[in-house]
Amino acid sequence: MSDFTFRAGDGTHRHAVRRGPPTLVDGVPQTVRALGDGRFVVDVDGRPVRVLAVAHGDTVHLQLDGRAGLVERVDPTRAGAGGAGAGGDATAPMPGVVVSWLAQPGDPVEAGTPLLVIESMKLQVTIESPRAGTLERLPFAAGQTFQRGAVLAHLRTDEPTA
């Protein structure tokens, strides 16, 4: 059993996957037929639908009926006990470059604690912690560029989240 998050314009959802056959997503069996070259046919409400998919590390870019979405595997070694999913991490509002770190991995943080400064479209923005916990990891060093939606700071909550 592993967890994945689905991210698109309408928000982020978390799904549990049990590899099959058949593969179960949130307990519902899925039919996936691979056609090669990143092409698949899936079954959506009894209808065969074409899907394009390409993986890059733990991130998978997908497209269904012309609509694109992003699925990320939730790393069990990072997301485990504290229950910190990608939904609670600090993500990049737009592509840019990291200017500086304002906190260090291991630091305890409150909601609103400044974590790092990024620059996007000639604008410097301070990324704050979305909640209280421990700053676990800052994946991008100063000077490194990132894409929109990239996780800029991994947080671990100290108490289990609801």
Added chain:
Amino acid sequence: MTIRKLFIANRAEIASRIVRTARRLGIATVVPWHARDRHGPALAEADATVELHGEPPVSAWLDGPALIAAAREAGCDAIHPGYGFLSENAGFARAVADAGLVFVGPPAKAIELMGDKITARRFAQRCGVPVTPSADEADDPAGFAGRARAIGFPLLVKGAAGGGGKGMQIVRDAAALPQAIATARAESERYFGDGRLLAERFVERPRHIEIQVFGDALGNVVHLGERECSIQRRFQKLVEETPAPTLSPELRERICAAAVTLAREAGYVNAGTVECIVAPDGAFYFLEMNTRLQVEHPVTEMVTGLDLVEWQLRIADGEPLPLAQHEVRWHGAAIECRILAEDADAGFVPDTGEVRLLNAPQGPGVRFDCGVTPGARVTADFDSMLAKLVVHGADRALAISRMRQALSELAMLGVTVNADYLSRVIGHPAFAEGATDTGFLERHRDALRPRAWTDAERRALVAVAARVVRTPHADTPAEPWASMGAWRN
């Protein structure tokens, strides 16, 4: 054809498109690249490539002397500027000619006359082509604000040297005028190095109609019909089509005749586009002339069956126009969508990334002019337009249905593109009716939002993702194999 080797002072899709025609005509091509831009399809298609230097990279494509030197060193006898960059720079056109090379475009004099909005609009007026009431800063800059106010509101304030919507402001009342002038001036200075402004009456619910014209060195001028480019965001075109869906034949004839008059009076040679706005009551006004090939020229090619780059090269080579006006024919309808690296649903913010999976739409009547190859890095260094999707159909309804199908097939996974947004635009009932004006996207903003994903869709996509994602145990090759690199038996 005396041109034997052509230097293309451009990049991405338009470089590739020019290479295709040149090759067909037996002309060798040279395409430049930059250390931070080495993924365009043209680089594989051209006969030779040369490296440009500059920081930021875009400056390399704006360095006229370096481009001309590269062209001469490569043994080229002509330069095609494409669109953007130096394509409408009279100084560049003159320097190319002075270097003994053929500039594939109008003479520098024509670029000077028509490239400046103030002189172009005065010239149009002298030719009897209607223009909107306006005030400019060419003379009496001190009284500009007062004269602008006297035109009446709403007003459009823009840079005299501008283009692409940069520095353009709609002003609805006198109180907002000083701020609009300051903003427009700052943007015009920043983008064009020229802060002179122009204010004109803003026509409500305008349609953007433009006429493709061609002139030759013998003084012949023809038009190849109109394009409607009213679907715009931030004054930038997103969807273009021909014929214009609701233009009456009489009005079309009058606008085309005005465009031909303007080009003839200007002694215009090579490809040009006369841009107009058409008011709901059918009144039309000259806006500006683009003295180059337009981004949206393929829709004209689709309905006329002509190759506009071929015409450009033949005329630059001294040949007469390939066809007389009465020999030009138009068949069916064509639509172009600009595929941009941006999140249209999040306020059209540009996106960057790497094209990891590219799926080019195919099928009858479908043309995909693409500027990226798989693995291409999309950065903020260049314009966000990655490709143009163009379709042709026997009528507009067929073109629309082909476009929707093609948009759903198009994929550039790894960077957010606007294909699905365009599909919603093309699929909107108001678009089908031809009820298009420049306020279309703003007016229908709510209807153009994406629907939410269903649970079943998300589960299906997650199932596919689980299948393709790298799993630490299953897919990683054992250490000895991995260390051998790209080993095959």
